[in-house]
Amino acid sequence: MASSPVRVTYVIAHINKALSFEWIASFLDKQKIELSFILLNTVDTELERFLRERGLPVVRVSYRGKSDLFSAIVAVKAQLKRWQSQVVHTHLFDANVVGLLAARFLGIPKRILTRHHSTYHHQYFPRAVYYDRFTNTLATHIVAITQMVKQVLIKQEQVSPSKVRLIHHGFDLAMFMQPQADQVAALRVKYAINDSYPVVGVIARQTELKGIQYIIPAFAELRKKYPKALLVLANAQGDYHAQVQALLQQYLSKDAYKQVPFENDLVSLYQLFDVYVHTPIADHSEAFGQTYVEALASGIPSVFTLSGVAPEFIRHEDNALIVPFMDSEAIYKAIERLLSDPVLCERLRVAGVSVVAEQFTLKRYLCALEQLYCE
Missing domain, CATH: 3.40.50.2000 (Glycogen Phosphorylase B;)
Structure with missing residues (x-):
């Protein structure tokens, strides 16, 4: 008897259009993965329309900035519980904070973040590095998109190498x-x-x-x-x-x-x-x-x-x-x-x-x- 697909929820912040998410939504094996999306945004986006047109579960949570942090965590937590998500995968800074905290409160065992920046915070926003270290701790797995990002995580932010997975972006x-x-x-x-x-x-x-x-x-x-x-x-x-x-x-x-x-x-x-x-x-x-x-x-x-x-x-x-x-x-x-x-x-x-x-x-x-x- 075939096993049920793994319920994976993406939490994505402030994205209007991204081909990579369209490709993932279109081509990820649906027999293995049951995909859903939570978009942190204040307006309708091309990505949201794309997902709705293809009948994928998608919810928009209003998020303008730190003033919406608590309400966004509550809303994301409720949605993850409703969908009974087994894996949460977050993308971009605000989504990492909101999505991983919500998933941690629910006890979701696999919490993944993809690290989309390299040394940007270290150079220009050193206080944001504390948030990076915090979300690194909340995540059970971190996707490093290049060897450079992997080295930043391990050498500069002291992330355990066992937590880091090197996965290059793929392209159609x-x-x-x-x-x-x-x-x-x-x-x-x-x-x-x-x-x-x-x-x-x-x-x-x-x-x-x-x-x-x-x-x-x-x-x-x-x-x-x-x-x-x-x-x-x-x-x-x-x-x-x-x-x-x-x-x-x-x-x-x-x-x-x-x-x-x-x-x-x-x-x-x-x-x-x-x-x-x-x-x-x-x-x-x-x-x-x-x-x-x-x-x-x-x-x-x-x-x-x-x-x-x-x-x-x-x-x-x-x-x-x-x-x-x-x-x-x-x-x-x-x-x-x-x-x-x-x-x-x-x-x-x-x-x-x-x-x-x-x-x-x-x-x-x-x-x-x-x-x-x-x-």
């Missing part, structure tokens, strides 16, 4: 490898990208850690050689936005760049780029850096610094060009090299697609999650 790679030509064309029209060449793409929140401040001067130098070059800054929002705007005004004319605050169709967006650039300022700036995988899966010649997951699979002159941290001149030279060497670009493209297809499949990711939930 076919989406990126087989973009729809009509959707790409529609996006090109949407952003009026016509005779611009080359188009240099950046998809990163405008925070200091992402290193956009080093890309802008590099692009300004590139435009001296390519007067019709266009810089596309996507996900153009964040706490470093004002500084980025000042740099754009200092270095570039208005026709030299476009800013995209949010674009749903990332798959097509990558296809608008002739070169992709992602240059975080330190090896620990990224916890993972999904854009490394997405860009290579999309077949876009790329210039990177090594942060987050990148050191685990990016190889210089094999699948991308690597530049030193915080080095505008090196960024410029790498972009210019790609534009002048189509043979190199093709070699990087082929190797890039191959490496991500080997290491970051959705199947591998889902199997690791299922094993964690069912063991």
Whole structure:
């Protein structure tokens, strides 16, 4: 007689849309896992609509901040009890606090958090490290999404290695490898990208850690050689936005760049780029850096610094060009090299697609999650 599926509840904070949760909701083995979702948010979101359309159990708990902490814990606890959840898996800071406390009060035996940040709190919000240590204690298992995150947990926060499980994100790679030509064309029209060449793409929140401040001067130098070059800054929002705007005004004319605050169709967006650039300022700036995988899966010649997951699979002159941290001149030279060497670009493209297809499949990711939930 087959055993009943394990009842797993995700608690997620302040997410509008995330492909990873859509993939988990769509493809996790329903014979093994009975999945439900609690979303800490104040408004309807694309993720909530996605889950409802697919008939998955989903509840929204109003959460604006610390003032809602107690009421949110009570509401989450009641919902977990109603669903008789056997496993609770939390994602992002507020969800870790609320979800793990509620699960602990109920005595739920398996309490998992995925650590989505690296040293961000250590650098910028040291008081938040106390909360990280607290939720590390509440969790019975912690998913480290990269070797870097694993080392931060073990060496800097003294988490027992036996509690930490390394599970890389997985991707529906076919989406990126087989973009729809009509959707790409529609996006090109949407952003009026016509005779611009080359188009240099950046998809990163405008925070200091992402290193956009080093890309802008590099692009300004590139435009001296390519007067019709266009810089596309996507996900153009964040706490470093004002500084980025000042740099754009200092270095570039208005026709030299476009800013995209949010674009749903990332798959097509990558296809608008002739070169992709992602240059975080330190090896620990990224916890993972999904854009490394997405860009290579999309077949876009790329210039990177090594942060987050990148050191685990990016190889210089094999699948991308690597530049030193915080080095505008090196960024410029790498972009210019790609534009002048189509043979190199093709070699990087082929190797890039191959490496991500080997290491970051959705199947591998889902199997690791299922094993964690069912063991």
